[in-house]
Amino acid sequence: MHPLSTAMSGLQALKEAEAGCSRCSLYLHATQVVPGEGPADARLMFVGEQPGDAEDMRGLPFVGPAGRLLDRAIADAGLDRIRIFVTNAVKHFKFAQRGKRRLHKRPDAYEIDRCRWWLDQERAIVEPAIVVALGATAARGVLGRSVTISKVRGEILEDNDGGRVLITVHPSYLLRIQGDDEREEAYRSFVQDLRVCAEALERLDRQQPLNGAPDGKR
Helix, strand or coil: CCHHHHHHHHHHHHHHHHCCCCCCHHHHCCCCCCCCECCCCCCEEEEECCCCHHHHHHCCCCCCHHHHHHHHHHHHCCCCHHHEEEEECCCCCCEEEECCEEEECCCCHHHHHHHHHHHHHHHHHHCCCEEEEECHHHHHHHHCCCCCHHHHECCEEECCCCCEEEEECCHHHHHHCCCHHHHHHHHHHHHHHHHHHHHHHHHHHCCCCECCECCCCC
């Protein structure tokens, strides 16, 4: 079987397995699991925090307001959205019910770590050249430890397994900024972080080394 076909069948099998996940209690209240989505040979993998309300209802990642902002930033950074695999560190929606509204609650360390098994499986199947961790929850899911985003943001790092990781903010952070000028400045910084990925992929294509990353890796 062709390697790409194997990867595609691997992702489908993984989705089916995730649908029965009970590794933590979040599955009890979420509508459904929200697995990753995208090409099996994606060179970039974007990892968010968890599904939101829209994602929980549709069963797809990044289809709400934060996802639309991410799509815009990806395009502005010169990247091709349809060639990117998107997923979350936690696959079930964690929320607090307030009347008819479901308000987002941040996953705790136990939930992130329990769900990391699924994220590791996605990474093993897709084998992205660079993983982009969007926010602190995603960074913990990808690296297996907590980091201070402001200290490592926008740099190509290496994880314990030799994979390349770039850490930046989650697009939902930009949506919470009140001032127009501050929001626009934050958006420009976010796009610049994503441009680092575009430039890194170009360097990899030319077989040039990256900062802190070994030569010759895909």
